Amino acid sequence: MKILYIVTGSIAAIKAPEIVREFKKLGHSITCVMTKSASYFTTETALSYLSENKVYTKMFEPDDESEMAHIKLSRDNDIILVAPASADFIAKLAHGLCDDLASTVCIASDKKIILAPAMNTKMLEYPATQENLTKLKSYGFQIIEPAEGLLACGEEGSGKMADVETILETVLNNKTKKSGRLSGKKIVITAGPTIEEIDPVRYISNHSSGKQGYAIASALIDQGADVTLISGATNLAKPDCNFILVKSAEEMLKAVTGSLTADCFISCAAVSDWKIKEKNLNKLKKGNSNELTLNLIKNPDILAEISSLKGRRPKLIIGFSAETVNLIENSKKKLKSKNCDIIIANDVSKNPFGSDYNSISIIDKKGLIETIAKTTKKKIAERIIDLVFKNLK
Secondary structure (H helix, E strand, O other), rough: OOEEEEEEOHHHHHHHHHHHHHHHHHHEEEEEEEOHHHHHOOHHHHHHHHHHEEOOOOOOOOOOOOHHHHHHHOOOOOEEEEEEEEEHHHHHHHHHOOOOOHHHHHHHOOEEEEEEOOOOOOHHHHHHHHHHHHHHHHOOOOOOOOOOEEEOOOOOEEOOOOHHHHHHHHHHOOOOOOOOOOOOEEEEEEEOEEEEEEOOEEEEOOOOOHHHHHHHHHHHHHHOOOOEEEEEOOOOOOOEEEEEEEEOHHHHHHHHHHHOOOOEOOOOEEOOOEEEEEOOOOOEEEEEOOOOOEEEEEEEHHHHHHOOOOOOOOOEEEEEEOOOOOOOHOOOOHHHOOOOOEEEEEEEOOOOOOOOOOEEEEEOOOEEEEEEEEEHHHHHHHHHHHHHHHHHO
């Protein structure tokens, strides 16, 4: 495994040489990037000696700029680890700031990024820091939660960088991907329902169980794909992949766009078409009226927005069409209006939500490809994997 290891300015950076040494003992290649403030807690010489590689510290180095270091470093490695990740560095990534090599590498990266935060408890609890961490999770970053205990400043609480063993285990768990027909392919899939809040108590949603989307995600994983599953709330076990839990359609769209680039996007989620124009901050009271009028506006159309991207549009985009009448006709219209490549049409009046079975019709730009009679959602997922492989090989 080729690891790009970024060290930022926290006193926990004193553990960086140990992290490098442990990865090397396990036979992995590791290249280090240090921020300016990290040099107060560890040395370039130590990391270079232990990693047996050059340590990168400067945004512009005349000898290397022809190789565009911020691009080359992420492309030449399998994964990026930031440990420790300071509050300042987390804020940079959350807001797209690129004022040094380390932040620019992360924002220009097409690889999985793992952050191990380390800071004072109050800094960790500060609302902006919590918002930044939540935002980065929605972008697909993996966070190794900090531990509790006695901090270097003498105070006690949460904020200690996770122990070295936990960091190693988290990084290496991302290596245990199965080989298969889709090895090396990055695929983003949505599943489950979205929720649009009316007030702090009530919401608009739908009956989606997420079973079909999770079955497809599992089948993709079995074929070696690098899968990001972006899901609304379900009762299903999380597949072994990059998993992002969202609530609303807007959150789902943000998570999808934050997970690109990808070879394929599969829009399997049952996304609410509508949301409340103005969410009520307090619980609505029934009062004496027997009626309630809700002012609804359209949600963003995730499938259409991803299909219309310039430059970052995945090669293959598969949408789902849940209909109750005129299945094929309505699904063909959806294929055209959304500008996707394939539509999986499903008559939900015949296939109730929550069932383990489904029947579908597969439609592409040339017309109806095939209709699959009622079978298990696992079998449906396997057929969809065949389509993905055929279109990406």
